[in-house]
Amino acid sequence: MLQTVTIDWRPVVQGSMPRNEGTYLVAFDDGAVETYPMSNQDIKRGEVRDGQTHGLYWAEGLPSPL
DSSP states (O other), X not given: OOOOOOXXXXXXXXXXXXXXXXXXXXXXXXXXXXXXXXXXXXXXHTOOEETTEEEEEEEXXXXXXX
């Protein structure tokens, strides 16, 4: 099965964050892309941190082919 997806990346800054807390794709400054549980606090701050790394971009999760 081949699935092609388009990811709409948005910057991790105030005013560009998702409206609701949940799990999103986050591209971090160390080059990693992970699913990350964004809290309301992350959203209000406009900042995502995981240890020493910072989120640069976020996107909605990928749809499952099943």
